[in-house]
Amino acid sequence: MEIVQKIKTGDIRAVARLIRDIDDNIPEAREVLKELYSATGNAYVIGVTGAPGVGKSTLVDQMVTHLRKSGKTVGVLAVDPTSPFSGGAILGDRVRMQRHSMDEGVFIRSMATRGAFGGLTQSTRSAIDVLDAMGKDYVIVETVGVGQDEVDIVRSSDTTLIVLVPGMGDDVQALKAGILEVGDIFVINKSDREGVDKTVGDIRLMIEMDEKRYKDGWKPPILTTQAAFDKGIRELLDEIEKHHLYLSSNKTMLSKLRYEKAKSDLSEMIKDRIAKEIFIDITSSGEFEEAIKSIVDKQIDPYTACDTIVSAKLKSNIR
Amino acid sequence: MNKERRIRVLVAKPGLDGHDRGARIIARAYRDAGFEVVYSGLHQTPEEVVQAAIQEDVDMIGLSSLAGAHMYLFPRVVELLKEKNADDIVVCGGGIFPEEDIPKLKNAGIKEVFTPGTPLTEIVNWVKENVKPRGL
Numbered sequence: 508m509e510i511v512q513k514i515k516t517g518d519i520r521a522v523a524r525l526i527r528d529i530d531d532n533i534p535e536a537r538e539v540l541k542e543l544y545s546a547t548g549n550a551y552v553i554g555v556t557g558a559p560g561v562g563k564s565t566l567v568d569q570m571v572t573h574l575r576k577s578g579k580t581v582g583v584l585a586v587d588p589t590s591p592f593s594g595g596a597i598l599g600d601r602v603r604m605q606r607h608s609m610d611e612g613v614f615i616r617s618m619a620t621r622g623a624f625g626g627l628t629q630s631t632r633s634a635i636d637v638l639d640a641m642g643k644d645y646v647i648v649e650t651v652g653v654g655q656d657e658v659d660i661v662r663s664s665d666t667t668l669i670v671l672v673p674g675m676g677d678d679v680q681a682l683k684a685g686i687l688e689v690g691d692i693f694v695i696n697k698s699d700r701e702g703v704d705k706t707v708g709d710i711r712l713m714i715e716m717d718e719k720r721y722k723d724g725w726k727p728p729i730l731t732t733q734a735a736f737d738k739g740i741r742e743l744l745d746e747i748e749k750h751h752l753y754l755s756s757n758k759t760m761l762s763k764l765r766y767e768k769a770k771s772d773l774s775e776m777i778k779d780r781i782a783k784e785i786f787i788d789i790t791s792s793g794e795f796e797e798a799i800k801s802i803v804d805k806q807i808d809p810y811t812a813c814d815t816i817v818s819a820k821l822k823s824n825i826r
Numbered sequence: 827m828n829k830e831r832r833i834r835v836l837v838a839k840p841g842l843d844g845h846d847r848g849a850r851i852i853a854r855a856y857r858d859a860g861f862e863v864v865y866s867g868l869h870q871t872p873e874e875v876v877q878a879a880i881q882e883d884v885d886m887i888g889l890s891s892l893a894g895a896h897m898y899l900f901p902r903v904v905e906l907l908k909e910k911n912a913d914d915i916v917v918c919g920g921g922i923f924p925e926e927d928i929p930k931l932k933n934a935g936i937k938e939v940f941t942p943g944t945p946l947t948e949i950v951n952w953v954k955e956n957v958k959p960r961g962l
Contacts (some may be wrong), residue, residue: 520912523883527960531831594832595857598883601878602867608874616881619832 511542514641519614522641525615530630532783540633543640550639551751554664555649561670562696564603566734571607573740580612582638582646585602586631586686587744591620596620600649614638620651620658629779632663632772662771666750668743670694671710674702681713688717690727692746698731698739707731723755726761785820831959836884838866838875840903843893843921846944852888856913859954872902872961879907879915886916886957889936896923896931904935916957920949 513521528536535756552568555563571581585600596618607613616638618631632649638646650660661668669690693710697702707729714727723729728746732739754760789795798812837853839846846868847885856863860902864882866875879887901918907913919931920940937956940949 520880520910524960527831527834527883531959589862590857591861593858595860596862597853597857598862598864600881601864601882605867605870607873608877614881615878617862619862700914808922 508539508544513548514539514543515546517641522637523616525637526618526630527632530618530621534552535822540636542637546640548639549637550635550643550646551666552635552639552646552648553747554660554667555647556651556660556667557670557694559651561672562734563670564600565611565753566668566670566696566740567600567647568604568607568692569734569740570647570744571604571613571739572737573744575607575610575612577643579584580642581614582641583613583615584631584634584646584648585615585617585636586621586650586756587617588651589621591658594813610623613643614643622643622798629775630713632775635663662768665754666747668692668747670696671706672697673700673706691725691744691750693727693729694739694743695729695731698733698815703731723730725750785817787818788820833861833885833886833953833957833959834882835861835888835953835957836875836879837865837868837873837888838870838878839868839890840870840872840875840899841891841893841895842869843891843895844868845892845952846890848892848920849888852910852949855950856953859950861953870913872899872906873961876902876906876910876930877913880912880919883960886953887915889919890913891921891923893918893959894922896921897927900931900936901934903921914960921941922926 510521514525525539527564529540546766554760555567557563567583567585568665571583574581583604585604586609587596587598587600589596596619598619601615601617601755604615607615616634620633621628624733631650635646635648637650644817648664667689669692673695694806695706695716710729714721714729729745730739730746732743734740754764786795789798797806800811801807802809835856837849837856840847844879849865853863853865864878864884866878870878875887875889887903888894889898890901900917904913904917907915907917913935916937916939917935917937918938921942923939923941923961925930931939940952
């Protein structure tokens, strides 16, 4: 396929269009992804997540600058939330990375979550593969810091950064357990603010309490940065490199990670595909609307409606 | 399969103009209309605008200018799109323009020009009528 060649040689337009086609569920895009898959697995994927406003985009911008200085090429996927009301989105992360716009070694793409099933959508996962196949040394994925994203991102990343700011205080206590389990490196940005020592202490305590997770392996370091002033970035990249070495030094670990990634990729793809197929079918046939009306009119309960639809579509019986 | 594409728009502020309130308001209106809006930030060169438009695979670029440099900046964006074989991307302008410049801008390839006071719904409807997502 001509487009596959273009992507492997880094053609910006081809890459941009393919990512769009993937996002819009164009069937031909799926065929391209099949052919590109063998060219993936070379890029090092870094996930960056955290609450809105902690400085993720600024941090990513600085990381890109440093990586470029060491001669590495970078792809950046900046994910922002789709409005659940209008289906539109404002994708504003690019603003913080303006200085890289003319650098041919950097590809920045903004994506909306498109919200249907939450978390890191299938499109974003596929976009990572495209930037990987394009030949980028690093792919940085910056996601919205709410909801399921924080946990999903780790399955697509080699190293996951959890970014916080000082003074989150009780918020650290209230952090969903999932975040602590998925973070490989904790970054406290805006570290010139008050409360940094306490925040470091709180996180350290939580990590210590979770020792079964790191006892035989990687204990997540806690770093402080001031991304806006380019402080702490070099140290952060060094830690990421350390994590990279840790992951690749252990053959058993590597095969386990590959297994988990393939499992996660396949499960998510199957769920995504089945749900999409069924919805397209029942919305175009009017069955969905009919079922909704029947539920509203109390002719049927949603469980029965669901089972009827699904077993008809899957041509099997749901127990 | 679902053939509905979302319209993707780049709202860009080329040049030295530092007033972006209008651009932000229009970005929000576009979002509420269901578009995906990439906002470029201030002080973009035409080259940066075009590069972003290509990376983001947008259907339209909305250029905002209130500082008077539109006669250079806007046509330059159109020119660069042509050079990069990306002239299927529609270019519009918004902001403060002398009346006599508007036909000149249109001649240079700016599809429509919106001046202050234009209702947001009018702009959004124009986009829906005149900008088709790529491939449709």
